[in-house]
Amino acid sequence: MKTDSQESMLNANMARRSFLRYAGVGVASVGLLATAASCHKDHKITPTPPAGTIDLGASGDLAILNYAYALEQLEAAFYLQVTATPYSGITSSETTLLTDIRDHEVLHREFFKAALGAGAISSLTPDFSSINFSSRASVLAAAAAFEDTGVTAYDGAGYLITTPAYLTIAGKIVSVEARHAALIRDLITPGSFAGPDVVDTTNSLNASATIASVLKIANTYLKTKVTAVNYGYASV
Structure with a gap:
């Protein structure tokens, strides 16, 4: 398991690399998320989220960016664990590749955290008990599930973003996730990089997924479940 000092050192390294330059936008252009009040009325309902869950909120772009933030938190935590406790037989090439992915995911997580400011959901606690981190097959199967789910999540929620600058950011990040x-x-x-299970053979378009279906998958790896009922989608 990673230690608090390892996490702090990694976060410091991420800051030095300047995640805002990576995303291509400044704090001023994304800080407005904390006060965003727009919503998509076609999807709006008003049930009460289940007790003990973390809801994404009901405010348009703010909810969607929190959705992305939740997924990036999960991916960052996963790759931090992978690199802290390498699986048996891992090669130097695999170590380098997985470390690069870890750094990307931490940058994504920290970007959303800073951009959302006071509007950000709280930090999530992962539950990776179903993953055998000493097994290459188990780790890579989980990594594939996280990455494929992440890409379909961005593709499925992109149309809900109303602010062009936020859509640009999402496009840049989903491009990295697809890589x-x-x-x-x-x-x-x-x-198998573009198998028919993720890219349709008729139009060569990547699959997309609804917020509800993505959260159902993500919540299997989270101790505190995330919901989107305030935004108008079913719970877990």
């Missing part, structure tokens, strides 16, 4: 997904797939089975 991760392709790499992990090829580590498992060479040549």
Whole structure:
């Protein structure tokens, strides 16, 4: 397991690399998320989130960016664990690749945290008890699930973003996530980077997924469950 000091050192390294330059936007352009009040009325309902859950909120872009933040938290925590406790037989090349992915995911997480400011959901606690981190097959299968789910999540929620600058950010991040997904797939089975289960053979378009279906998957790896009922989607 990673230690608090390891996490602090890594976060410091991420800051030095300047995640805001990585995303191509400044704090001023994304800080407005904390006070965003727009909503998509076609999806709006008003149930009460289940007790003990963390809800994404009901405010348009703010909820969608929190959705992305939740997924990035989960991915960052996973790769931090992978690199802290390498699986048996890991190669130097695999170590380098997985470390690069870890750094990307931490940058994504920290970007959303800073951009959302006071509007950000709280830090999530992962539950990786179903993953055998000493097994290459188990780790890469989980990595593939996280990456493929992440790409379909961004593709499925992009149309809900109303602010062009936020949509641009999402496009840049999902492009990186797709690179991760392709790499992990090829580590498992060479040549499978764009299999028919993720890219349709008719239009060559990546699959997309609803917020509800993505959260159902993500919540299997979270101790405190995330919901989107205030935004108008079913619970876990």
